[in-house]
Amino acid sequence: QFFNFLNGFGRSFSGSENVINDSDEFLDEYDFVVIGAGSGGSVVANRLSENPDWSVLILEAGKDEIFLTDIPLIASLLSITGYNWGYKSKKLKTACLGLIDGRCNIARGKGLGGTSIINFLLYTRGNKKDFDDWESMGNKGWSYEEVLPYFIKSENCSSCEDIAGEFHGKSGYLNIEHPGYQSPFVKLFIETGMDMGYPNNDPNGRNGLGFSRVQATMKKGLRCSASKAFLKPVAHRSNLKISPQSRVTKILIDHQTKQAYGVEFIKNKQKYTVRARKEVILSAGTINSAQLLMLSGVGPRSHLEGLGMEVISDLPVGYNYQDHMAMSTIAFLVNESVTVSDLTVQNPIDIYNFIARGKGPYTIPGGAEALAFVKTKYASKSNDDYPDMELVLGAGGLNGDVIGGFRALLGIPQKFFDSVYAPLIGRPSFSIAPVLLRPKSRGRVSLKDSNPLHWPVIEPNYFSEEEDLATMVEGIKMAISIAHSNRFQRYNTRINPFPFPGCKHLRFGSDEYWACAVRHVSTTLGHHVGTCKMGPMGDPTAVVDEQLRVYGVKNLRVVDGSIMPNVVAGHTNAVIFMIGEKASDMIKDSWKGF
Numbered sequence: 001q002f003f004n005f006l007n008g009f010g011r012s013f014s015g016s017e018n019v020i021n022d023s024d025e026f027l028d029e030y031d032f033v034v035i036g037a038g039s040g041g042s043v044v045a046n047r048l049s050e051n052p053d054w055s056v057l058i059l060e061a062g063k064d065e066i067f068l069t070d071i072p073l074i075a076s077l078l079s080i081t082g083y084n085w086g087y088k089s090k091k092l093k094t095a096c097l098g099l100i101d102g103r104c105n106i107a108r109g110k111g112l113g114g115t116s117i118i119n120f121l122l123y124t125r126g127n128k129k130d131f132d133d134w135e136s137m138g139n140k141g142w143s144y145e146e147v148l149p150y151f152i153k154s155e156n157c158s159s160c161e162d163i164a165g166e167f168h169g170k171s172g173y174l175n176i177e178h179p180g181y182q183s184p185f186v187k188l189f190i191e192t193g194m195d196m197g198y199p200n201n202d203p204n205g206r207n208g209l210g211f212s213r214v215q216a217t218m219k220k221g222l223r224c225s226a227s228k229a230f231l232k233p234v235a236h237r238s239n240l241k242i243s244p245q246s247r248v249t250k251i252l253i254d255h256q257t258k259q260a261y262g263v264e265f266i267k268n269k270q271k272y273t274v275r276a277r278k279e280v281i282l283s284a285g286t287i288n289s290a291q292l293l294m295l296s297g298v299g300p301r302s303h304l305e306g307l308g309m310e311v312i313s314d315l316p317v318g319y320n321y322q323d324h325m326a327m328s329t330i331a332f333l334v335n336e337s338v339t340v341s342d343l344t345v346q347n348p349i350d351i352y353n354f355i356a357r358g359k360g361p362y363t364i365p366g367g368a369e370a371l372a373f374v375k376t377k378y379a380s381k382s383n384d385d386y387p388d389m390e391l392v393l394g395a396g397g398l399n400g401d402v403i404g405g406f407r408a409l410l411g412i413p414q415k416f417f418d419s420v421y422a423p424l425i426g427r428p429s430f431s432i433a434p435v436l437l438r439p440k441s442r443g444r445v446s447l448k449d450s451n452p453l454h455w456p457v458i459e460p461n462y463f464s465e466e467e468d469l470a471t472m473v474e475g476i477k478m479a480i481s482i483a484h485s486n487r488f489q490r491y492n493t494r495i496n497p498f499p500f501p502g503c504k505h506l507r508f509g510s511d512e513y514w515a516c517a518v519r520h521v522s523t524t525l526g527h528h529v530g531t532c533k534m535g536p537m538g539d540p541t542a543v544v545d546e547q548l549r550v551y552g553v554k555n556l557r558v559v560d561g562s563i564m565p566n567v568v569a570g571h572t573n574a575v576i577f578m579i580g581e582k583a584s585d586m587i588k589d590s591w592k593g594f
């Protein structure tokens, strides 16, 4: 009820009225058909429709956003709405053992804006070395120096005064700002980092290691999704058709010429076919792009033939799945009411501050206030600034998740909550979540069958590599030592003493205990990438080339997180906006004069 009230009340303030002129009328043919209006697809649709001579259709399976999706603090609640595809992984032996059903939740956004409408808004670009590595794997044009202009192009940084200005854009579509609220822990966290020898830096600036406040994809305290940034401002263009609730079921590829020429999709229970004169751009995200390619005959031969499907191009689609796992379940108790929980924010002052001024705790992106990029003892010994661990400071702990949004996103069972957190409801707490930045474990997405409306099979294989587990345990110990450090003792900070079910037989706080905890209740940050890997011709693991063209198929590109050869050491959204910007220039170049 409370959130219904906020939604109704807030709509008129947010200015997020529906500007999409949705209809069931389609041309037979467009120059470009873009599949998926998420972070990658929204950029491409915008940039290609800058040319008034080109017609662009963007098809999105989900609906338009609402005011609720605008509110940064409640990001996790969106996972229990229709804005999440709601996928679950197969049962694993190595992770998610203590979660509901023993399966990992794989949240993916469904709606105009894609996963950027349910994400936590954190704006980080990854490390310089990530892109230099992509390039050294044979992907020409993807070095840091070459991708930086595209990060800058996409960005409109509206609070860059205290951050490295020369690395930030001021005239892009994507608004970046600091949240309009700061708990006292931000200062303590950054100061503790400095005690440890790390700078207070701009994580998107020159140095890869350091502690900082978060930068967020936000405008005046409201979420700035891919759709709000890139689609709505240009929705009036007569050569751009944006079609929500349009689910693509197949990419049409001519079997003889191996040329993509259109798509089939379903809208309002009706089946449509449209043709693409120039290209089909696949931007359905890491899970669905892999699924759609395979449904259209592009994928591993033995897998597709095993399902009785014809193979147009035999490629390792669906392999190389990578993701970031985090331990968001460790709460630290404090003795003053300076933290944020579902209970503390239900007051008229915070609501007024948010709606009228775009300020206050509702602007904290998913509850995350500060970040640290650090090195554990397992990181390279060289003097580089390439982190293997991120620590995310959260304004509240799981015992404050009374409504249950965060628990639902993570998949924490009620019994688990009752045993570990319920005794502490109402007690102030915060969290520091370690994030494994450079996992070695690799997973796979495959088809269950040839029905396009069925879920694909997701086998993430988290922590199948022992080194990932050991590194994560180091990250947990770093988080605990920060929370227990002198500066935090001002609030008499102590770790939640209730042990995790499934690990009670181990000594609380020992390495074995934390390893067990990781296997039971570490969860994904939703940074799934890699299933349509970019790589040079001759790389047997590659699906697309450095221009993001699908090998063996003409006029078909993939532009989303799935093309990343390796996940970056940071959150993925900004990187996918960059990919969208860079891909758009490549596509424009290919069709110059046509």
Ligand SMILES: Cc1cc2nc3c(=O)[nH]c(=O)nc-3n(C[C@H](O)[C@H](O)[C@H](O)COP(=O)(O)OP(=O)(O)OC[C@H]3O[C@@H](n4cnc5c(N)ncnc54)[C@H](O)[C@@H]3O)c2cc1C
Pocket (backbone or CB within 6 Å): 035, 036, 037, 038, 039, 040, 041, 059, 060, 061, 062, 107, 108, 109, 110, 111, 112, 113, 114, 115, 116, 118, 119, 120, 121, 122, 123, 124, 246, 247, 248, 249, 283, 284, 285, 286, 288, 289, 292, 409, 525, 526, 527, 528, 559, 560, 561, 562, 571, 572, 573, 574, 576
């Ligand atoms: C809970 C969560 C929190 C996150 N927090 C952060 C964060 O704080 N910072 C950050 O940088 N990153 C974050 N991420 C990750 C980031 O948001 C994603 O990596 C990014 O948005 C993915 O972009 P994409 O273009 O690859 O795919 P998406 O944005 O997922 O876009 C794919 C689109 O295609 C549509 N689609 C799929 N199949 C079809 C079909 N058959 N027909 C038509 N349309 C289809 C989908 O509905 C979707 O809209 C988070 C992710 C999650 C899940």
